[in-house]
Amino acid sequence: MTKIFETPLYPYGRSRDQDAAQPVRHTVVIVGAGPVGLAAAIDLALQDVPVLVIDDNDKVSFGSRAICFAKRPLEILDRLGCGQPMVDKGVVWNLGKVFFDDRQVYGFNLLPEDGHKRPAFINLQQYYFELFLVERVRALQAEGRPIEIRGGNKVVSVDPRADGVGLTIDTADGPYRIEADWLIACDGANSPVRRMMGLDFVGRIFEDNFLIADVKMTADFPTERWFWFDPPFNRNQSALLHKQPDNVWRIDLQLGWNIDKEVEKQPERVIPRLKAMLGDEVEFELEWVSIYTFQCRRMERFRHGRVIFAGDSAHQVSPFGARGANSGLQDADNLAWKLKLVIDGKAGEALIDSYDAERIHGADENILNSSRSTDFITPKSETSRIFRDAVLDLSERFEFARPFVNSGRLSVPCTYDGSPLNGPDAAGLPARSRPGSPAVDAPVEGGWLLDQLGNRFQLIGINADVPAVIEDHGVRIEGMTLSTTADPSGALAARYLGTAPAAVYLMRPDQHVAARWTAFDEAAVRKALATALARS
Structure with missing residues (x-):
């Protein structure tokens, strides 16, 4: 693992921009080569939008960091051409268990139905995730796609303008300046770009701390998410256990609020806690240790002129529920196709404003769920604790209590209800595939539906x-006809027809439903396209 952490993937090299007499202008500049920045860059490059990624680092992140990647982001990665390596390396899981004290009180299956290409989740260390994304970038470069990564390039000033952004970048050879038509800030929770623009978060910081320990060991725990409330090894607190590739296990232990973080990260404090959980006889070694504080916050707006924020630079949630990286990948998924159409002159900047509307909706949904999870996991009053413990006791025997158990509502795909881009709906069609929703996968002739969309x-x-084909003001809509008779499982009909005998769906480039009808009407399709492009 040390070699992965230490090997420069995109080492600093002097660029032509540093020797130019005037600042070179780029179409899109992305600050941050983490999962969100790289995914956005790949998406843009696939659409032949020139993109430059800059990062003051030159290698993958140290430590596993984000590890849980949900079904919808895996489908996005499939669209980007790099989902399969993630799944092949990752630990696939659908099941979870909740314990209270030393007994199991609840179990769940996050994907109980068949007929999906991807699982509910995989666990994969962020350093592998970033490695596979960089490898995809290299493959695109070999194809001649317009994408570049510059390591050892640190943004030190941002100058927003009406028609673009000026940037000063520091390097080992000194500073240089460039310009960008559009700047996407994917530079993390402590975003230097956000700070340089004088912007901040609004929201809550919860008074609790959690220890993260990545432990290398051989263990016979099943490939499931295990969560404990008030376990014997961490009384009056909580704990989480997840399996990762390479015999690495993620352990989260609640520590409380008034702690010395630097002291608690020391091996002499961490190892006894882990032995209390795992047993003295279990041999393990620490790979990575960190401490985090629950935060549920976001920027008031994600778009500021020609500067757009995505991922942790735009919003933060507590780790329980795996909503951070998964939400950031949905940010990139939402933004890239819109930016492409605006750059090509086929849509106005109102389409970029819809990124703000849709992804703030997604962030608020995540913050609401994450806040509720945090309040359940870490009750702030004795009354709240009594209620929580009663729910846990009841859930062991009574099904009605189980929906109230909240060990972290796990990431689900965002449906953009109320989006200005949503077109008409039709009665009798399933709610799960309504306008604004991501397409639901299903078996179709020759493979999977989502492999044919996007x-x-x-x-x-x-x-x-x-x-x-339908052509409208330079935008092309490609038609595809499917028959439910080709799917003996009935999944396609159940997920897209409901009680209707037929349906027509207008799909966006990000695989979200724009509009739907029970019969084809060309005039209605053209009108819905105009809505989806923010022309109306």
Whole structure:
């Protein structure tokens, strides 16, 4: 693992921009080569939008950091051409268990239905995640796609303008300046770009701390998410156990508020806590240790002129629920196609404003769920604790109590209800595939539905004929006709037809539903496209 941490993937090298007489202008500059920045860059490059990624680092993140990647982000990564390596390396899981004291009180399956290509979750260390993304960047560069990463380049000033952004970048050879039509800040929770622009978060910081320990050991725990409330080895607190690749296990232990973080990270304090949990006979070694404080905060706006914030630079949530990186990947998924159409002159900047509307909706949904999880995991009053413990006791025997158990509501795909881009809906079609929702996977002839969707507008006719192509003001809609008779499982009909005999869906380039009908109407499709492009 040390070699992965220490090997420069994109070492500093002097660029032509540093020798230019005037600042060179780039179409899109992304600050931050973490999962969100790299995913956004790959998405743009696949659409032939020139993109430059700059980072003051030159290698993967140290420590596993984000480890839980949900089904929807895996589907996004499939669209970007790099999902399979993640799944192949990752630990696949769908099941979880909740314990109270020393007894199991609840178990759950996050993907109880068949007919999906991807699992509910994989666990994969962030350093592998970043490595696979960088390898995808290298493959795109070999294809001649317009994407570049510069390591050892640190942004030291940001100058927002009406038509772009000026940047000063420091390097081992001294500073230089560039300009960008658009700047995407993916530079993390402590975002220097956000700070340099005088912007901040609004929200809550919870009075509690958690120890994260990545432990290398051989253990026979099943591949499940295990969460404890008030366990014997961490009384009046909580704990979490997850399996990662390479016999690495993630252990989270609640520590409380009034602690000395530097002291608690020392091996002489960490190892006895782990032995109390695992047993004295279990041999293990520490790979990485950190302490985090629950935070549920976001920027008031994610777009500031030509500067757009994504991922942790725009919003923060507590780790329980795996909503951080997964939400950030959905930010990138939402933004790239919109930026492409605006850059090409096929949509106005109102389309970029819809990024603000949709992803703030997603951030607020995550913050609400994360805040509720935090309040349940760490009750702040004796009354709250009594209620929580009663729920846990009841959940062991009574099904009605189990929905109240909250060990971290795990990441689910965001549906953009109320989005200004949503077109008409039709009665009788399933709620799960309504306008604003991400497409639900299903078996289709020749493979999986989601493998045939994305990167352009599409019209899907299910038991209904649609044209092969519709052209509208320079935007192309590709048609695809599917028959439910080709899916003996019935998943396609159940997920897209409901009680209707046929349906027509207008799909966005990010695989979200723009509009739907029970029959094809070209005028209605054109009107819905205008709405999806923020033209109306």
